[in-house]
Amino acid sequence: MVTTLLDHDAKLRKDLQAFNSKVGEIVAKKTEEFEDLTNPELKELCSEKGLALGGGKDERIARLVEQFAEAGGEIDAAVASLICENRKQDLLKMDKPNLLSLCAATGADPCVKRVMIERILSYEDEVGPVDEPAAKRARKAK
Secondary structure, eight states, X not given: OHHHHHHHHHHHHHHHHHHHHHHHHXXXXXXXXXXXXXXXXHHHHHHHTTOOOOSOHXXXXXXXXXXXXXXXXXXXXXXXXXXXXXXXXXXXXXXXXXXXXXXXXXXXXXXXHHHHHHHHHHHHHHTOOOXXXXXXXXXXXX
């Protein structure tokens, strides 16, 4: 029971670390978006968000990025979307027998591969991830 608890804790730490790295990616993308804007456009964005207008371009970008990071809802939604898209790509790369076994585990109807994937994602969103079956080993030539 203790090892199960420790394994679960380790998995949660790994998931949190992956989430935090995705947050870093999202913040970096947002910073790049702000760097593409002109100084007057940044000043206008700062005034819309109620931030201080003074300072140079770098200071305005820093204020906007900080405000974006504090508004956790936007970052959480962007990270969730990114994680969902990555999972979707992983499921699209899987072969049919493995997808069929996931469908059986989740109760999804295996009509079309994309439909199976959407239903698996929906199930995982509600219940949590399902363990994927082990990949088959290639036969060895004698």
